Amino acid sequence: MTAQDTTAPAPTASTPPGDVPAWWRQAVVYQVYPRSFADADGDGLGDLTGITRRADYLAELGVDAVWLSPFYPSELADGGYDVADYRDVDPRLGTLDDFDAMVAALHGRGIRVVVDIVPNHTSDQHAWFRAALAAGPGSPERARYIFREGTGPDGSEPPTDWESTFGGPAWERVPDGQWYLHSFATEQPDLAWDHPEVRADFVRTLRFWSDRGVDGFRIDVAHMLTKDLTEPLPSAAEIEALPRDGNHPLYDRDDVHEVYAEWRTVLDDYDPPRAAVAEAWVDSERVPLYARPESLGQSFNFDLLLAEPDAAEFRRIIADNLELAARSGSSSTWVLSNHDVVRHATRYGIAPRGDGLAPRERAARWLLEGGPENGLDREHGLRVARAATLLVLGLPGSTYLYQGEELGLHEVADIPAERRQDPTFFRTGGAQVGRDGCRVPIPWTTDAGSFGFGTGDAHLPQPAWFAAHAVAAQETDPDSTLGLYRRALAARRRLQGAEELTWVETGRDDVLHYVRPGGWHVVTVFGDEPYPLDGGRVVLASTAEDGDADGARVPGWSTVWYLADEG
Ligand code: GLC
Numbered sequence: 001m002t003a004q005d006t007t008a009p010a011p012t013a014s015t016p017p018g019d020v021p022a023w024w025r026q027a028v029v030y031q032v033y034p035r036s037f038a039d040a041d042g043d044g045l046g047d048l049t050g051i052t053r054r055a056d057y058l059a060e061l062g063v064d065a066v067w068l069s070p071f072y073p074s075e076l077a078d079g080g081y082d083v084a085d086y087r088d089v090d091p092r093l094g095t096l097d098d099f100d101a102m103v104a105a106l107h108g109r110g111i112r113v114v115v116d117i118v119p120n121h122t123s124d125q126h127a128w129f130r131a132a133l134a135a136g137p138g139s140p141e142r143a144r145y146i147f148r149e150g151t152g153p154d155g156s157e158p159p160t161d162w163e164s165t166f167g168g169p170a171w172e173r174v175p176d177g178q179w180y181l182h183s184f185a186t187e188q189p190d191l192a193w194d195h196p197e198v199r200a201d202f203v204r205t206l207r208f209w210s211d212r213g214v215d216g217f218r219i220d221v222a223h224m225l226t227k228d229l230t231e232p233l234p235s236a237a238e239i240e241a242l243p244r245d246g247n248h249p250l251y252d253r254d255d256v257h258e259v260y261a262e263w264r265t266v267l268d269d270y271d272p273p274r275a276a277v278a279e280a281w282v283d284s285e286r287v288p289l290y291a292r293p294e295s296l297g298q299s300f301n302f303d304l305l306l307a308e309p310d311a312a313e314f315r316r317i318i319a320d321n322l323e324l325a326a327r328s329g330s331s332s333t334w335v336l337s338n339h340d341v342v343r344h345a346t347r348y349g350i351a352p353r354g355d356g357l358a359p360r361e362r363a364a365r366w367l368l369e370g371g372p373e374n375g376l377d378r379e380h381g382l383r384v385a386r387a388a389t390l391l392v393l394g395l396p397g398s399t400y401l402y403q404g405e406e407l408g409l410h411e412v413a414d415i416p417a418e419r420r421q422d423p424t425f426f427r428t429g430g431a432q433v434g435r436d437g438c439r440v441p442i443p444w445t446t447d448a449g450s451f452g453f454g455t456g457d458a459h460l461p462q463p464a465w466f467a468a469h470a471v472a473a474q475e476t477d478p479d480s481t482l483g484l485y486r487r488a489l490a491a492r493r494r495l496q497g498a499e500e501l502t503w504v505e506t507g508r509d510d511v512l513h514y515v516r517p518g519g520w521h522v523v524t525v526f527g528d529e530p531y532p533l534d535g536g537r538v539v540l541a542s543t544a545e546d547g548d549a550d551g552a553r554v555p556g557w558s559t560v561w562y563l564a565d566e567g
Contacts, residue, residue, distance in 0.1 A: 024216060024275040024298060025331040026496055027064035027398045028489055029114060033339045034071045034093055035080065036441040037403055039454025046441060046453070048094035048102045055105040057471065061406060061482075062489030065112035067218050069339055071099075075125050077187035078166075078423050079339070079439065081116075081220060082123035086205040096212075103213050112215035114275070119202050120224045121188040129189050137178050144198055145189050146181040146229065147174075161236045167428035183224060183250075185423040193225040193259065202259075206266050206274070216275030217267075222290060222299075223252040223280040225259060244283055252282040260295040267297075277333065284320060288328030298330050300400070304392065305341050308359055309348050309384050311512045311526040315503070318395060318514075322501065325397060331499055332397035336388055337405045342367065343438050344388060346411040349381020367413055367433040374413075382408045383557050386484060386542040387524055390559035391512065393488050394522035396499035401485075404442045407469040408481035411437040412462070419461055436460055443470040479544040491539050491561065495520040506531070511554075519564035528556040536562035 038050030048071060058066060070080035073090045080090070089099050103113050122129055128144050135141035148159040150173065158171035158179055164186075171179040172186045181190045191198050206217065228249045234242070239250060246254035260278075267274040278290035278299040290299040301324070303317040325332035336344040342363035350366045351357075357365065366375060385408070392399055415436050417425075422434030441459065443466040444452030451458075451466050467473065474480035478487060497517040504513040510527035520539075525531045531554040543558040554560045 022272070022275065023064065023112060024277075024398060026396065026499065027112070028062070028393070028492070029065045029067050029398055029400045030058060030061065030063040031067045031069065031338060031400060031402045033069045033079075033403055033439055035076075035459065036439050036453075038444070039441070039450070039456070039458070042455035043092060044450075044454065044456045044459045045092050047092070048089065048098040050454070052098070052102045052105045055102075055109055055111070058106070058111055059109035061486055062493065063111060063401070065114055065215065066106060067114040067216075067400070068116060070116045070118060073125075074123055075187060076421070077123065077185050079421065079435075081118050082121070082125075082185065082188045083118050084123040084125040085127075086117075086201075087208045100212065107213065113213070114216040114218055114277075115209055115214050116218045116220060117202070117205065118220040119191065119193075120221045121182065121184060121190045124187045124189055132180075132189075133174055136176055142178075144192055144195050146192055146227070147178045148181070148229075148233075150177065150179050160233045162239065163236060164427065166424045167432065183221075185427065187423075190227075191225075193227070193256075199259065199262070203262065203266055206263060210267070210270050210274050214274065215272075216277070219276060219278050219296060221281075222260075222278035222296065223256065223282050224250065226253045226256045228253065244286075246286075252280070252286055254289075257289060257295055260290070264294055264296070284324060287324050288330075291325065291328035291330035293329050298333060298398070299328075300333050300335060302335060304334060304336055304388075305338070306358065306360055309388060309526055311510050311524070314388075314391065314524075314526070315512055318501075319503075322396065332395070334392040334395055334397060334399045335402075336385070336392060337402040337438065338400065339402065339439055340435055341438065343385075343402075343405065343409060343411045345378075345382045345385035345405070345408055346376060347381070348384035348388070349377045349379075349410070351375050363411075364432065367411070367437065368431075376410070376413075378410055380557070381410065382481065383543060386481060387526075387557055387559040389485070390488060390540065390542045390561065391522060391524045393492055394514070394516065394520065394559075394561060396501055396516070402438070404438075404469075406482050406485040407442060407471065407474065409442065409466075409469055412440045412460075413437055414463065415440075415461060421460065440466075443467065445472045446470045484540070484542065487540055488561075495539070495561075495563075515564070521562050521564060522559065523554050523562075524559040525554050525556055530555050533560070533562065535565045537565070538562045 035046045037046040038054050039046045040049035040053055041047055071089055071093045073084040073088055074080045074082050089095055106113055131141040132145050149155050151157040155177055158169055162170040164170040165184050173179050182188050183190050242248050244252050276296040278296045280290045280299050287299045290296050301321045307313045321332045347359055347363050351362055420436050422436050424432050424434035440462055441453040446467040451462055451470055474482035477483050500517050501514050506513050511525050511531050513523045515521045533553055539561040541560045543555045545555045
């Protein structure tokens, strides 16, 4: 580190002067995957009362908000992202009264509640889709979905050769011979977003949950709702080749923002305005469209999910996203893990770098090649994960944490085929293992059975090594991963100021250093070689090792937070 801090041309996303930032701008949002968090009624599936009973845990962890993945009635063809009724609770997870009790428990502890809205598709069990099947071709009921005649002499070929995101064809034939579009699983028919009833119904849903006190919404595949299905439909190859410039027939169309502009006026009717964050897998240049205040207001940045643990790559991603956020007037979002990807402790622990594979492909290959011990360095992966977590928790903007990462959990790789649930696994004939490995119910106690998740067997099998990661095994140890997260979130609350960041040049390719207003320094070493510090009071270190506590150095593969010496 040079004593003279060099202000890099790094962009900053500043809070407008005199404006009190909205709560979500720099929040730590903890994602709960409800079926796998805590099971109060012992049926093997997590539930809302389970969350209520763990409200103290969440408060002690120090999160600002909880985002719940879907808890609505569902056949679970896609882990709840196949919603049969948007304005109710799955009876296996509780009731609306249980929901209200959960919100009261969280709000009572100062924790806000964000729920997931899944507007691209319903479940095939939704009343609308059942009615569409019953009513037949050409009916108004079918107009809410995307039905087409087949091709070939007798219509027995699908309308196009498009593939669903989870593999296999994107069209399914119904008994009367028509086909419907499902961009995801067969049980997830796509809605027709040019239909006024579809639009009106989602407004009703947003009001329903906002009226119940929900503080914000996470919008599932926000870039896919509107489609241009003018005949003749393009082939899969043509679709792939078309530019994603706002006029693409299927993805990231400009006209989707008409939907969000309407939603924004609805969300702004509330005091405080309800927040919304887009899950939009779009070119970075187009992210600000979703994050604008007149649209959803914030958009996920998933770049770190795809990144190598590499200083230059992290710096580029951070700088780019701060700039994009500034452009939209929003704050950035940082995500290292969620319910769709291999956990970050595992991504950082598999296989050597330099194998020519992108981290995602490498993780997929590792999962396929099975064995949890197959080339996974658990200790190193967790060490790098702790460093990466402290790096992002220091950044301006909001950080989304995924349940279990605070316990240092790794991906569960060895789930037997007959216990798997993810449609990706089934629709690719096992060629892709899917996402069950990050959705295994989390361990609360060291007891076998379900490790305190519930009294019955957990719905996905938990491995024996979960015991060492249990909350009970970690909570009294400040150096445990849970202890580190708790200390980090508490310190972040104290240190967090304006949404500004200044890079400090380190003279080393493998070390990142930035400083936040108030002299909060964050230094990460992306390599084995320790990095010397010249002064400062260490607030937190991701690795408990000799030499870090006195502010002398940052150990290899570690992050240190320190406060600059005064004067
Ligand atoms: C989103 C969700 C994912 C789900 C898909 C379809 O990407 O995060 O879990 O399978 O949408 O709803």
